[in-house]
Amino acid sequence: MKRAIGSYxxxxxxxxxxxxxxxxxxxxxxxxxxxxxxPAGSSLAAANDIPHPDQARLRQTVAALVxxxxxxxxxxxxxxxxxxxxxxxxxADRFMADSAVCGRCLTIETIGDRFTGPRAPDGVRIEDVLxxxxxxxxxxxxxxxxxxxxxxxxxxxxxxxxAPGANDDASGVALVMEAARLLSRRHFPATIxxxxxxxxxxxxxxxxxxxxxxxxxGWQVASVLNNDIVGNxxxxxxxxxxxxxxxxxxxxxxxxxxTDIKTQRATGGEDDSPSRALAKAIVAQxxxxxxxxxxxxAVRRPDxxxxxxxxxxxxxxxxxxxxxxxxxxxxxxxxQRVRVEDGRFYGDTIDFVDFPYLARVTALxxxxxSNLASAPAAPxxxxxxxxxxxDTTVTWASVPGAASYRVSWRLADGTAWTxxxxxxxxxxxLVLKNVNIDDHFFGVSSVSANGxxxxxxxxxxxxxxxxxxxx
Numbered sequence: 367m368k369r370a371i372g373s374y375x376x377x378x379x380x381x382x383x384x385x386x387x388x389x390x391x392x393x394x395x396x397x398x399x400x401x402x403x404x405p406a407g408s409s410l411a412a413a414n415d416i417p418h419p420d421q422a423r424l425r426q427t428v429a430a431l432v433x434x435x436x437x438x439x440x441x442x443x444x445x446x447x448x449x450x451x452x453x454x455x456x457x458a459d460r461f462m463a464d465s466a467v468c469g470r471c472l473t474i475e476t477i478g479d480r481f482t483g484p485r486a487p488d489g490v491r492i493e494d495v496l497x498x499x500x501x502x503x504x505x506x507x508x509x510x511x512x513x514x515x516x517x518x519x520x521x522x523x524x525x526x527x528x529a530p531g532a533n534d535d536a537s538g539v540a541l542v543m544e545a546a547r548l549l550s551r552r553h554f555p556a557t558i559x560x561x562x563x564x565x566x567x568x569x570x571x572x573x574x575x576x577x578x579x580x581x582x583x584g585w586q587v588a589s590v591l592n593n594d595i596v597g598n599x600x601x602x603x604x605x606x607x608x609x610x611x612x613x614x615x616x617x618x619x620x621x622x623x624x625t626d627i628k629t630q631r632a633t634g635g636e637d638d639s640p641s642r643a644l645a646k647a648i649v650a651q652x653x654x655x656x657x658x659x660x661x662x663x664a665v666r667r668p669d670x671x672x673x674x675x676x677x678x679x680x681x682x683x684x685x686x687x688x689x690x691x692x693x694x695x696x697x698x699x700x701x702q703r704v705r706v707e708d709g710r711f712y713g714d715t716i717d718f719v720d721f722p723y724l725a726r727v728t729a730l731x732x733x734x735x736s737n738l739a740s741a742p743a744a745p746x747x748x749x750x751x752x753x754x755x756x757d758t759t760v761t762w763a764s765v766p767g768a769a770s771y772r773v774s775w776r777l778a779d780g781t782a783w784t785x786x787x788x789x790x791x792x793x794x795x796l797v798l799k800n801v802n803i804d805d806h807f808f809g810v811s812s813v814s815a816n817g818x819x820x821x822x823x824x825x826x827x828x829x830x831x832x833x834x835x836x837x
Contacts, residue, residue: 416657419544419728421721427540428597430456432530432716437517439568440490440525450564453515454495457562460543461497468550472560473498477579485522485568492565494572494579497546501557501739504767508557508580509738510590511545511731512573513538514566514676517714519703522567527703532716534700535566537597538690541728549732554739555767555814556588566594566676567701573676577683589644589738589821590687592677596727597719601694608723610661610693611730615645616668621684629826634807637666637781638824640686640744643809646782647821648688651733658729663693686821690727740818741811742768748810748825752803760808760825761795768812774822775801775808783809783822 431437434453443451458474465472478493495515501507517531518524530536539562546560559580563572573592580587599608617636618627630636645664652662669675669689677687696718704713745762752758760773773796774783789796798808809822 416655417548417729417732419541419548419725419732421725423547424540424544424724424728425716425719425721427460427543428532428536428716428719431515431536431539432532436525436527436529437515437531438525438529439492439516439565439571440486440523443491450516454493454562454564457495457515457539457543461495461546461560464543464547464550465497467547471499471550472546473500477575479575481565481569481571481574483569483571490565490568492571492575494564494576495562496576497550497560499546499550499554499558499560501555502553503555504743505557506584507555507586507588507743508559509588509735510559510561510576510580510680511542511593511735512559512561512563512576512590512676513542513593514563514572515539516564516567516572518567518701520701522701524703530704530713530715532714532719533597533692534595534714535593537595537719537724538593541593541596541724541731544728545732545735549735552736554736555742556739557585558735558739563676570674570676570678574679576676577679577685580685581683586743587680587683587685588743589734590677590680590685591690591731591734592675592687593690593727593731594675595691595695595700597721597724598692598696598699599694599720599723600696600718602696602698603694605694607693608720609659610663611727612663612665612691612693613645613648614665614667614669614689614691615639615641616681617642617666619684620668620678620681633824633826634778635824635826638807638809638822640821641668641681641688642666643744643821643824644686645688647738647819648730648734649782651737652730655730655733658726658733660726660730662730690731692723692727737818738820740816741814741820742766743812744820745771745810745812745823748808748823749828750803750808750825751828756800756802758798758801758803758806758808759795760798760810761828762810762823762825764792764794765812765820767814769815770813772811772813772819772822773798773808774811775806778805778807788813 435448437450437453442449475496482489517529565571649662680687702712748762771789774786776784808825811822812820
């Protein structure tokens, strides 16, 4: 056990602070990812099994990506040692090596298309490298974990100056690759896509390419976890935060039409969109696994103020998607040419990546991925009735493969689900006695036999009653 834990934490003062509590909890719970491939439907969340990403391997991945000099989207694609082309090929080779270990359980694919825009006026081919872990029983339902490989300096058109991009976003790529290495040893009902994207800095093009691709293939996207800038723990104002991560999610849905928006507002569902449900699920998983050592700050906007990431194109397609980002940011380490000015250092170099922290963010992503890939699909629809009554009836669409349903509710002035009732597999409705419809919000999730839970589907209005029957 000591050796396994040692891969998670280093011997720095920061790591020693993370510490005794973490190590004790880790020893008590055990580390189940070190063994052989586990049976179909296994779930880290259901088994209370804490993953332990290898901190040294995360460091090696970030260092390797930095060595390509620049990974700017417009940089060379033909050089074997420099530029975005070499970096993408290296990622594909690493994915293939991991696939060989698990008996070719990963299908490695590079998708591409040409994009033109203000930051690429002559056009550029954008390519995403995917490792696809096909689901055992529900392969068309997919969960995606992604990060962007491209980097930049102050001048977004400068494709030749070294742009290490250690934190933005080699840290996210290292997370995705480590999740693929470890989770590929397990089997899941749904498909997991490990995606390394290009063109984020030029226009979120890698995210757009992948969102278009999954839609064209008819895949049912259960969730998208975008990891962008997830390895730093020192803020530009001097803060040091290594026990919290931010998760950004939309409320009013980007893809909603006017009728959908009116319904969402009429039912009070602004805080219960599919993406917001995903953020709440992440909060719940972090709370259920304190040994990871991370709290989640669920930020109720799609991204940081006036900024964006590769989850945004998925929101435009109507898919649940969130962004993971470190708790505090140092803007001297983002989009900066490496230099010293007036005694102040600028540049996104590996020296400022906190690998124990990155390992914890990786572990949380893996637990969320495991749970959602093990769970049945979320109910397509849920509704409520009970006006002018002290009881509320919740009704939902049945879900193939659901072993049970979890009907949740909370007081209407809160955001987190506080009460629930479990309904059996065949049920499609439940009467909640003495739970007033006007004072509460309601939702339904489907649950697998091993306890993995889907996202919560918010229970809104049934079809409008006939004229003369409203009050």
